[in-house]
Every structure is written in structure tokens, then in C-alpha cells.
Amino acid sequence: MTVFIVSGGFLIAFILLSFIDSTMVGNTITKLFGYSVEFFGAYWQLLLLGNFFVGIFLAFSKYGKVRLGNQDKPKYSYYKWVAMILCTLLASGGVFWAAAEPMFHYMDTPPLFGGGSGNVPAAFAQSFMHWGFLAWAILGTLATIVTMYVHYDKGYPLRPRALLYPIFGEKIYKKSILGSTADIVSIVATVAGTLGPLGFLGLQISYGLNHLFGIPNTVTVSIVVVIVLVAIAAISAATGVDRGILFLSRINIGMTILLAGVLLVIGPTLFIIDSFVGGTGFRLQNFFTMSMYRGDSAWLGYWTIFFWGWFIGYAPMLIIFISRISRGRTIKDLIIAVSIVAPLVSNFWFSIVGGTGVFFEIENPGSISNALNEAGMPAAVMAIMDQLPFGVIMAVAFLLVSVVFVATTTDTMSYTIAVTLTGNDHPQKWLRVFWALIFGLTTIMILTIGENSITSIQNSIVITAVPVSILLLPPLWLAPKIAKKMAIDQGIAWEREQLQPRDRKKDY
Template sequence: MQTSPDLAAARDEPADPAARRGRIDWPIFIISGGFFVLFLVAALVNLPWLSAAVDTAFGWATRGFGLYWQLLMLATFVVSLGIAFSKLGRVKLGGRGAVPSNSTFNWVVIIMCALLAGGGAFWAAAEPLMHFMSPPPFFGAAPRSEAAAVAALAQSFLHWGFLAWAVLGSLLTIVFMHLHFDKGLPLAPRTLLYPLFGERALRGPIAALADATSIIAVAAGTIGPIGFLGLQIAYVLQSVWHVPDTIATQALVILAVTAIFTTACIAGLEGLRFVCKIHVWLMLGLAAYLYVCGPTSFLSSVFFKAFATHLVDFVQTAMYRGDSKWLNAWTLFYWGWFIGYAPIMAIYVAKVSRGRTIRELVVLLSIAAPLITMLWFTLVGGAGIGIELATPGKVVSHGTLPEALLLGVAQAMPLRNLISALFLFLSFFSVVTNGGSMAYTIAMAMSGDRGGEPSAWLKIFWAVGMGLVGAVLITMGAGGISALQSFIVITAVPVSILILPSLWDAVRIARRMAVEQGVK
């Protein structure tokens, strides 16, 4: 094996001819696209067998890599803060003379929406309420108590807060932006291995494994919310407006959301920015309404109590190993999910962050975005908990399944049908934002982003393909979607190895760029 190449000696143009010309990597296209065809065939032929096989592999992944993932998540957060708040934080990313192409507000919006949209609307009510009814074992709180309310939000803050956001883009984006904008390497997962393997990382089996597993992971994680959106909206339409909850209704929802995010994806970053703005303004309006018209004093106090609890118990909860069954179902599932998403998400962040400093990037991803997410979970899930504490059964009377809990919160508020409809639109546009962003980024990763837009047909293929897979899987009920979502944890095994070198590569790159830019 060759020694690791000196990044300073890296050539501006890689040896990989396909990367130079920006052509589609057909082996990666066939492997990743073929996986979903095979998955659909297996699900149609024998879904119980497929679910059992995925569950077995899921258990193997969490047993063998769970502790490693916990350490990786914690280390990524710590290293990102260390870089940002040292002199290295002043390093500018994106090449010499690069200036931001988006205003700060637009930059924050398109990153927040794309990264939070995958589950933020769906789980903001469901997770805190589920923890409230069945508290996490670390806290030992009594179910449905005030202590359980604090514990529920503190646990949700861990799962959707600092660690999750840090791994989705901070260190990986530094590596991508240097190697892509400064060295001319493709904006694809394989590039993360260039500091270790040199040109060998850009072609052959190493490149195929890096790209294919990353693409499969993020596509599986995107199809899941698409499928569950159909189930959720059909459930709410029946519960509130008595529209029959049929496969046809679910499929129409999925086809509608697929048509919109495909259109946004074809339009490129401008189209994605447009749907992101709809999403963010709707979120802000609902957040303000929940605070003013919901249990305001409870929300104000429980946020600070939960946040203080989260900080005090941060390391202990991040490294909790006590109840393996609970750990697999919650924390390790999330860590596998976010790790699987990380390379493609970082590519998206790198694409829209040119001209930003390392400090700006890390402050947004590792501090500001987590705090905004925690506030959102407090307003939605905390509102449900506060109402449930004051009037037991008012929220959970609509059901205790995740798709029912958001409806329970909306129906417990004044103007309940209007608020239910607005939450449906929010869920809809969350999936539009996430689906469009991920289809765009997958297409970009497959073509290496050599300075232009990905091919329109490639964007259409992934956008329409993910929607159709979701539509087919819901005909089998939630089981097919759940099996596909669990598969992302399996793909997180190779992806977690792929992103490990960023812990030291990001530091080396930041130091070298600081010297080049005269940062003192």
C-alpha cells in the first residue's frame, strides 16, 4: 500500500478521465439503481423474509459498530468546535477570491430545510411524546410526569441536536470544499478517501464502494419519509375530513409530492431555494402560533430545564450503553441514519457554502442549527406534552402511533382543523424539500459536479425513482418502508469508515489553508 500523499502536492486535475470530463459513473449508477430494483423485487416476492433479513443485519451492525458510532459522533462534534474556535476558523472555503453566492438568510434556510426536513416535521411531535409516555431508561422518570417531560425533550435534543448536525456536514464539508474547489477533484463521496489513497480513491472498487453505499443510504433514508408521508396524510384526511384512507389516496399523495420535488430538482438550486422558503415561513408561522396559543409558560420553562439537563448529562447520554434494546431502537438507529446521510449531505452543504469561513460553517451546523431544532421540538412536542399534562388523554386520544401524535397536537389547539391542515402542508413541503435536495445531490455526486448543473435526466431519474419506490412499498403497508429505512443503518457500517479520516484530514487541511491564506 502506498503512503498517504501530501495534500500540498495534489494535482489540480485528477487522473480519473471520467471525473475530468464530468461524465456519469455508470457502474455506480447501475449498482445503486439496481439495488432498489432488487429490493423492490424481494419485497414483492417475500416481504416477511426481507424484513427478517434486514432486522438480522441491523442487529449485527448495531452490536458490532454501535460503540464506534457513539465515539465517532462525539469526536466529530468536538473536533469541529476545536477547529472553528481556533485561528483556523478564519480560513475561507471555496477557492481563492470566492464570495458567498447566497445571502446569509438564504444560506441558512437552504441548509436548515434540507437537513431538518427529512424527519423534523414528522418526529418533532412523535419523539418527545413517545418518550413522555415511555421515558428513556437513562433518566428513570415516571411515565407521563413532569420529570418525564424534561427527560423526553432532553433525549430528543440529543438525537436531533449537536451531534446529529455536526456529523452531517462540518468536517466533511471542509474536506470536500478544499479537494473540490482548490484541487479540482470530483464532488463525490470517493473524494473523502483521496488524502489516504491518492488517485486510487477515484476509481476502482474503493470508489465504487464509497459512492454506492453513500448513495444507497441517502436514497433509502429519503424514500422512507416519502412513503410515510402518504400514510400520514391519508390517516389525517380520514380522521379529520373523513376521506377514505386507501392505497389510492396514499399513492396520490406520493405522486403529488414527487411531481413537485422533481420540478424543484430540475430547476436546480433556485427551485430548491424557492420550496425551502415556503417550508421555513410555514415553520416560523406555526412555531409562533404554538407558542402564543399553546401552553406558553410551560414551553418557556420546560425548554430551559430540558436544555440544562441535556448539557449536564451530555456525555453520559451520548455514551449510554445500558439498555441495548432501547439503544438499538432509538439512539443507534438515529446515529446509523445520520452517518449514512453524512457524505451526500456534506456534498450539498459544500455546493451552497462557497465563500464561507470554517467558523461560519461550524457555527451554523454544530451550534445554531441544533439550537433551532431544539426550539422546534420544544414548541411542537412540548406543546403536546404540556397539553397532555394539563388534560390527560387530550392529545393521545387520536392514537399513539407516530403519524397520529402530530395530529393529536394539532387537534388539541384552537382552530384545530386549520392547524391540522397547515401541519399537513408542512409535512408535505418537508418531504418536497428533502426529496428535491437529495435527488439533486445524488445526481451531482454521480457526475462529480465539474462546475455545472447535473444532467436533467439524471435528476429526474432519482427524483421520480425515489417517489415510485415509495409508492410501490406502501402498497405492502408500513412494513416495506420500515425495512428500507432500517437498511440505512446497515449501509452506515461502510459509510462510518469512509468518514472517519475526516477527523484528522479536516484539521490538516485547515492548517494548510491557514498558511496559504496567511491566517495568523
């Protein structure tokens, strides 16, 4: 109840303050954003890098055979499982950034690669970095191993504070201030992270409706779009994982595959494939240099650190969701699906949408960049669709996919917050619907800040990631310890690898 009152009260207070003095709220968010980038940016870069490589080590070691969730067989097929995972992060990338980010980096080459414009491999490599291996790994690998062990093997509630259980033991669950704080900051960060997809799509569809049908592109229209999205998400969240969320996820992935296939056929097929292969190769060749670049702080704050903050803030609730749907999977299954398969799918989607835009920009300079410069990111998708055969149909199809994507993300996050508050896998319907409504109201308040609403959304995401990033540090060493203990319990590791006496005293 404390977690519910504090987290819900904080967000309601934010909504009221935004309504009373949106300028003050906007300025405060901007100032706190600057501090977050300055003091935590380098730490986040190292955190994501370490999280990825420790996970890869576990996956391809003998501990990769460890089966998670105290269950012998998975409940969901591989396709259904990966579909639900993909529909979380890819939603925000697929609906807003896939078209715009490769174009931005093509128009203005990242400073690491000398600036200027026209560097196609660098443009896609940078986009792939932001939506690739490191980003996905922080969302559900090492921390998921810890969470699933604490919940399914030790029997404790499925909450973010589970990440601290191996350090503090069962007292983290007994009216613990530290435990409650971990849950509260995770909930607030998740709300901030969900504002991004909701707010971005509200602006995207508002622009699209104006571009296609002449409907006024106003904040009011964007707000109406958000209300519709939240209504869909609330209905889906109320039906639970096995019905609404799974149904939307499968529809979502099916529609995306169809749209991607059509774009591949009617778009610049060879250029798209070249962009994916070349961008992936460029990214791998410069993996460590790009991951640890610290040269241009302003650029980092606008791009890499913003994305890392977003994904870190999202992580605790996504970890809970992935834990919920991954019972019976091995550590190797989990790491490969989240850290390798999902990033490659995301990057290929970016190649299809963004590659189409870059191709037409090269063929006809200004065809995409003029709209992007004049109307911002929401214009990118419409400008790209205008260049294709059946452009209006493709644009409507893209907006429809976008709606389903973001509705899926919102209902998933509503469900996981309700799980956090109740501590069980089947929270009350009213609680799931309540958080879907909170997402919508908070997004609407930020949209009313005005023309700088996108900046405010981005900045608020990064700020809330600061405390969460501390919570995600212990799994770097706790996950391997737990994997080793579970391997011994499951007969995968040899007896000579038994834990030392001093370690047996710790109830992992």
C-alpha cells in the first residue's frame, strides 16, 4: 500500500503541477536532465557494456543450460515468447525512431566519425547501437535471472526489490524502506519511459492525419489519439497476459512482418539489405569505440545517454514481464533471445524503414530531409511513404501498426506495475486499468507543455533512470553466482564446483 500511495501520489502531483505551471515543470525537468547526463552518463555506458558481456559469457558457458522458473517446459512457443518480448522496446523504435534516426545520422554524421553528412554505414551503425545488443541486454538478461530465482525458486513476490534480495535477504521484503524505494523509483521510471511511446505516437498520428486527410495538427488531436491508445491498452491489460497482451503481441508482429515484406518488395530492396549488412559490420568493427565514446557531451546527452536512460528506466518492469513469460526457458534461451535475436530484428526493421528514407534522400536530395527539418520527427514516416507506390495505403498501414505497437507496450507496463504492487502474477483488473489511465494523463500533461513537449518527455525519461541504474548494478555479479548455484542444484555443474562454506551461509 505504501508503494501504491507514494508512486501514485507522486505522479498525480506531477500532473497537477504541470496543469498549474507547465513552464516551471519544464524548466525543472531540463535542469535535472543536465545533471543526470553529466554525472551518470559514463556509468551508464559501462553498465550496459558489462551487462551484455557477462550475459553472453553465461549463455555460452555450462551455466547456459540452467532452466529458469522452477519449471521443466516453457508455457509459450518460441514465436509467441519472442513476439511478446519484441513488442515492448520495438514499439517505441518502430513507431517513431526507425524512420527518423537513420536520416538524422545520415544528414549529420555522429561526431565520432568526423561529422559532416552522407556517411551511410555510420548512420545505420549508430542507429543499430542505440537499438541493438546493449540496449536489449539491459532490459531482461542478468536481472531477469536474479528475479526469476528469487520469485520462482525462493517464493518471494515478483517485485523490483527482488534484485536486492541476494544482498539483504528476506528483510528486503519486510517493511523495508530500501525495498519500498526500489519499487517506487522503478514504477515512476516506467511511467516516464512509457510516456515516450505514447507522446511520440500522439504527435506522429496527429501529423499523419493532417498530412493524409487534412485534419488539423493540434495538441488537442494528439491528446485525443493518446486517449484512444490508453483505452485500447486498458482493455487489453484488464484481460491479462494470456489473452489481451498475447493477442495484441501476435497481431502486432504479424502486421509488422507483412508491412516489412511489402516495403522490401516495393522499396529499394538491395539498398535496404546493404544498409543492414554494412551497418551491422560497421557497428561490430567499432563496437567498443562507439560504446564508450565520451567526446561530445551535448551530442551524447541528446542521443546515446538519452537512449541508455530510457532503457534503464524501462528495465525493472520489463524484467518482471520477461520473468513472467520465460518460465521453463534456459539461461541460454533467455540471453540469445533478448541480447541477440531481438536486437537483430529491431535493426532489420530500422534498415527497412530508415533505409527506404535514406535511399530516396540520396536519389532526390530534400525529399525526406526537408520535411524532417521543417516538421520534425513525426514528418519522417509520411515523407518516406510519399515516395512509395500506394503511398497513402502504406502510410495508413504504418500508423495502424504504430497504434497496436504502443497499445501493447502500454498494457504490458500497466500489468507489470500492478504485479509489482500486489506481488502476484494475477493482479486485480482495476489496478491494471488505473495505471493505464495514469500513463495517459501524465502524457497529456506533458504534451500541454507546448512545442518543447518532445524535449520534456525525453528529459523526464533520463532523470528517472538515475536511481534505477543503481538497482541494476548488483546483477552483474549476483547473476553468475545464482547461475552457478542453480547449475549445481540441477546437476549441471560438478560436485567439485560446490560453493565454498562461506558462500553456503548466504541464502541466495
